[in-house]
Amino acid sequence: MSLSILIVDDEPHIRLLLQQTLEELEDEGVELLIADNGEAAIAIIKQQKPDLIFLDVMMPKMNGFDVCNAVKNELGLSDVFVIMLTAKGQEFDKQQGEKVGANLYMTKPFDPDEVLEKSLEILGMS
Amino acid sequence: MKIKLKQILRFPEIASIIDEILKLNSGSISIFDHEGNCLLGDLQALHTETYPILLHNQSIGWVEGDKEAATVASLLTYLVNREWERKTLAHETLERYKEINLLYRISEKLSAVLDHKSLALLILQEAMQAIRATGGFVINCHQDDEQNQQCEMIVVAGECSQLSYPLSEKISEAIFDFLQPEIINNLAYDFRLAFMASQISALLFSPLKHQNRIIGFIVLFSTKPVSYNASDLKLLTAIASQAANAIENIRFHEYRLQEERIKSNLERYMSPQLVQAVINSKDENLLKNCRKNLVILFADIRDFTTKCEELPPEKIVEYLNIYFEEMVNVIFEHGGTVNKFVGDMIVCMFGAPASLTNCEQRAIEAAIGMQNRLQHIPNHWIRDNFHTGIGISSGEVVVGNIGSPHHVDYTAIGDQVNVASRLQSLAKGRQILVGRSIYNATQNDFSFKEVGIVKLKGKKNKIEVFEVLY
Numbered sequence: 001m002s003l004s005i006l007i008v009d010d011e012p013h014i015r016l017l018l019q020q021t022l023e024e025l026e027d028e029g030v031e032l033l034i035a036d037n038g039e040a041a042i043a044i045i046k047q048q049k050p051d052l053i054f055l056d057v058m059m060p061k062m063n064g065f066d067v068c069n070a071v072k073n074e075l076g077l078s079d080v081f082v083i084m085l086t087a088k089g090q091e092f093d094k095q096q097g098e099k100v101g102a103n104l105y106m107t108k109p110f111d112p113d114e115v116l117e118k119s120l121e122i123l124g125m126s
Numbered sequence: 127m128k129i130k131l132k133q134i135l136r137f138p139e140i141a142s143i144i145d146e147i148l149k150l151n152s153g154s155i156s157i158f159d160h161e162g163n164c165l166l167g168d169l170q171a172l173h174t175e176t177y178p179i180l181l182h183n184q185s186i187g188w189v190e191g192d193k194e195a196a197t198v199a200s201l202l203t204y205l206v207n208r209e210w211e212r213k214t215l216a217h218e219t220l221e222r223y224k225e226i227n228l229l230y231r232i233s234e235k236l237s238a239v240l241d242h243k244s245l246a247l248l249i250l251q252e253a254m255q256a257i258r259a260t261g262g263f264v265i266n267c268h269q270d271d272e273q274n275q276q277c278e279m280i281v282v283a284g285e286c287s288q289l290s291y292p293l294s295e296k297i298s299e300a301i302f303d304f305l306q307p308e309i310i311n312n313l314a315y316d317f318r319l320a321f322m323a324s325q326i327s328a329l330l331f332s333p334l335k336h337q338n339r340i341i342g343f344i345v346l347f348s349t350k351p352v353s354y355n356a357s358d359l360k361l362l363t364a365i366a367s368q369a370a371n372a373i374e375n376i377r378f379h380e381y382r383l384q385e386e387r388i389k390s391n392l393e394r395y396m397s398p399q400l401v402q403a404v405i406n407s408k409d410e411n412l413l414k415n416c417r418k419n420l421v422i423l424f425a426d427i428r429d430f431t432t433k434c435e436e437l438p439p440e441k442i443v444e445y446l447n448i449y450f451e452e453m454v455n456v457i458f459e460h461g462g463t464v465n466k467f468v469g470d471m472i473v474c475m476f477g478a479p480a481s482l483t484n485c486e487q488r489a490i491e492a493a494i495g496m497q498n499r500l501q502h503i504p505n506h507w508i509r510d511n512f513h514t515g516i517g518i519s520s521g522e523v524v525v526g527n528i529g530s531p532h533h534v535d536y537t538a539i540g541d542q543v544n545v546a547s548r549l550q551s552l553a554k555g556r557q558i559l560v561g562r563s564i565y566n567a568t569q570n571d572f573s574f575k576e577v578g579i580v581k582l583k584g585k586k587n588k589i590e591v592f593e594v595l596y
Contacts, residue, residue, distance in 0.1 A: 017223055020216040027128065111227050112220060 003123050004031040006050040008041040008067065009085065010059045014108065018054055021112040022119060030123065038062025042070055045077065052081045052122050054115075055102075065093075065100050072101035081122045085110065127217065129210050131159045131179065131187045131202070135166055140205065147194055147201075155191030155198055167191075181206045225361050228256050232365060236372045242266070245376060246281040249344065249369040254284055256365075257330070257358045259346035261285035264334075264369075265298050266342045277302065280342070285349055296322065297329070297345060305340065307332035307363045309354045330354045332366035336374045344369060395465070395536055397458030404480055415526025421476040421485040421564070422523070422543050423462065424550035425453065425496060425516045430470040433511050445508050446470060452499050453514075460492035465537050471550075475538055478525045486567035489518050493558045494596045513555025519546035520563045545589055548582050558594040565592040572596070 005025065007018045015034055026032050033050055035041035038059050045053070045067075053071065057064035064084055071077050084097055084105040097105055106114070120126040134140060135157065144166070148155065156167030157179075165187070173190035177199035180186070186206060189199040232252050239245040246264035254262050261284030270276045277298050300318045301308075309330040310316050314323035326347045334342040344366050348354075385405065392401040427433070427449075434442050450472070454464055457474050461482050465473040476485040476492075493516045503509055523540030542561075549559040565574055577591040 013219070016216045017220055020213070020220040023213075026133075109223065109227060109230070111231070112224050 002029055002031055003125075004033055004048055004050040004052075005119065005123075006033040006035065006041065006044055006048070006053045008035045008038070008053060008059070008064070009056040010036055011056070012036070014056070014085070017112070018110075018115065021115050024116065025119060025123070025125070028125065030125075038064070038067045041067050042075075045071055045080075046075065049077060050080060052083070052119060054083050054085055057084055057086045065096055068097075068102050069100040083118070127210065127213050129181055129186065129206055129213065131157070131206070132165055134202070134205055134209055141166075143201070144198055147197060150194075155189055155195045157187065157189050157198070157202070159187040160185060179203050179206060181210055221357070225256070225364075228252060228361070229364055229368065232368055236368065239372070240376060240379065242280055242373060242376055245369070245372055247283065249365060249372075250281060250283045253344065253346060253362060253365050257346055257354070257362060258348065258352055259284065259330075260348045260350060262344070262346040263297075264342060264344050266373075267302075267340055275302065277342075297347075298343070301331055301343060301345070304331070305333060307359050307366070309356075309359050311353050325349065327351045328354055330359055330362060332359070332363045334366050334370035334373060336370045341370060341373060396463040397461070415524060415528070417522055418478055418481075418525050419485075419521065420478050420523050420525060420538055420542070421489040421518060421520040422538060422546040423457075423474050423476070423489050423493060423516065423518045424471060424546050425474075425493070425514050426471040426550050428513045428515055428555040436511075437507075445505070445512070448503065448505060449500075449508060449512055452503055453496050456495040456499050457492050460488045460495065462488065462492055463536070466535055473537075475525070478538065479536070486518075486520060486564050487571055489520075490558070490560070490564070490568055490572055490594055493518060493594065497556055497558065497596065515550055515553030515555060516558045517546045517549025517551070517553055517560070518558065518564050519543075519549060519561040520567070521545075544582065548580070548589070549591065552577075552580060552591065558596070560592050560594060562590045562592075565590075 005022060007015055007022075009015050009018070015036065019032055019034065022030070022032055031048075033044050033048060035044050039062050041053075041055070042062070044050070055064045055067055068082050068084065071080055071082060078101065081104075082102050084102045085108055086105060087108045094105075104118070117126070154167060154171055154173075156169065156171055156173065157165045159165055167190075171190075173192070173195070175190070175192065175195055177189045177196045178185040179188060179199055179202045181203075187202075189195040189202065191198070232249065235248055236245065239248060250262050250264055253259070261282070263282040264280045265277050266280045267275055267277050279298075297319070307330070309328070310319055311328045312323075313319045313326055313329060319329065326349055328351070329345065329347040331343055331345040333340045334344060344362065346362065389401055389405060392404060396404075437445075449470075450467060453472055457464060457472075460476070462474045462476050463478060465475055467473075476482055476489045482488065496514065496516065500512060500514060501509060519542045521540065521542035523538040523542055525538045526536070527534045528537050528539060529535050542563075545561055549561060553559045559577065560568075560574075573595040574592040575595055577593050579588045580591050581588045
């Protein structure tokens with residue numbers, strides 16, 4: 001089964017930038033999945049079981065912590081690597097992130113080189 | 127930029143539109159990518175017509191089927207072109223996003239660097255990575271004493287070292303007249319830089335400017351064929367502007383350190399106010415040796431050697447330090463410069479390094495102040511035993527840094543120095559003796575008593591001596 005990455009963010013420009021950053025991986029056959037809210041993300045996760053999720057924290061309906069908690073603790077997908085994305089200036093609640101089992105967090109504006117490098121590493125492609 | 131039909135067909139909305147079209151016409155179609163892989167529909171179905179899906183008039187796949195296949199092919203052609211536009215925009219946006227990140231990262235790192243070389247290297251590495259350069263260097267420019275521009279290499283990176291001669295110097299010479307950032311994509315056609323066309327394919331550079339003054343250059347080049355564009359140059363210019371500010375900051379920091387060092391050296395000789403006046407002075411020759419009219423003051427404790435025998439040496443040192451501190455404060459208060467301490471003797475001057483008005487008056491006021499202060503030192507042993515004789519004279523002397531390279535004193539040399547010393551040795555405890563020049567300048571301001579005429583050791587001329595009454 002091919003590898004896949006899920007991008008979850010309510011802001012269209014962040015989705016677009018992440019997608020473009022990971023274009024190189026797409027050319028290598030990695031499938032890029034997109035969701036613009038937490039609930040849509042859960043639906044995709046259940047169906048496709050992505051290998052890596054970029055997850056925005058502040059989203060309407062269901063926030064990033066709830067999505068992460070669902071992935072790691074309720075859906076039994078603890079081996080999915082979750083990277084939380086948080087806007088610069090917002091204090092990322094590390095404790096809550098740790099509690100729900102997030103693997104890593106990055107601040108926005110994110111560094112595209114770092115995102116690509118980290119993704120390659122996590123998917124074992126570097 | 128690659129657009130894959132497969133990816134477009136994956137959008138659920140598109141799949142459902144195609145489905146609707148097929149339902150309306152109850153026909154069947156098959157969609158193939160440019161390699162002939164069937165992406166949708168029946169591979170085995172026999173279709174009569176083939177309609178290409180075009181991106182910029184090039185086929186990236188086709189639709190087979192009946193008449194509805196033409197509609198689907200048109201729709202997909204439209205969507206593929208829209209997707210290409212979207213991706214182009216996303217690509218461009220990401221590039222700008224990377225630039226912002228780069229500048230952000232640089233400014234964050236810059237604040238931690240405190241020397242030119244590491245700063246230049248940091249800037250160069252970041253710029254090379256962002257602008258696809260295989261090598262680069264940073265030059266520092268400054269004007270020498272004769273107003274000629276001098277350039278020196280601060281740092282090189284990448285392929286500089288592999289080139290056959292000190293290329294960087296040659297480039298520096300060639301670009302020095304450029305005042306603006308520039309791209310030279312084909313060196314062979316540029317007469318100034320054609321000589322290195324066999325080694326370098328393209329080059330771009332930006333001056334490092336601070337307050338409209340060129341303080342250096344950052345130069346990037348590629349030995350591989352590459353075509354630098356306006357946005358590369360814009361990015362380099364932005365990096366250069368950050369670098370220039372950071373370099374100036376470092377220079378300013380170094381200048382301040384040097385100023386602090388000079389200041390703390392000077393403060394041993396004169397009052398902090400006078401030090402500031404010297405630092406603020408635009409006269410660079412202030413501390414150089416020169417002839418000057420000065421007032422020289424010598425102060426010495428009478429019978430000090432005998433007093434020393436009464437107390438342990440540690441106690442004498444302690445009391446001497448109290449005495450010197452009080453006396454130096456008085457001298458500073460009146461604008462004097464302490465020249466040196468010789469044993470228990472204080473030598474000071476008025477009128478150097480910074481010129482002063484009323485030096486003679488200041489010197490006498492200082493001398494009276496010293497005698498009075500001595501009477502009020504809160505230590506009865508000092509009050510009872512330290513009795514100072516003071517001698518003051520004035521005239522032209524040579525003043526400046528005098529000594530060996532290992533030990534230099536800011537001091538005065540000349541006849542009047544000897545006269546002041548001689549007057550001091552004649553003065554009894556609490557007495558202030560001055561020469562004719564001082565008397566002439568201050569006779570209306572102070573009371574004097576004529577003491578007489580004295581012959582100086584080793585001198586033909588005799589000197590007239592006056593005592594200041596206070």
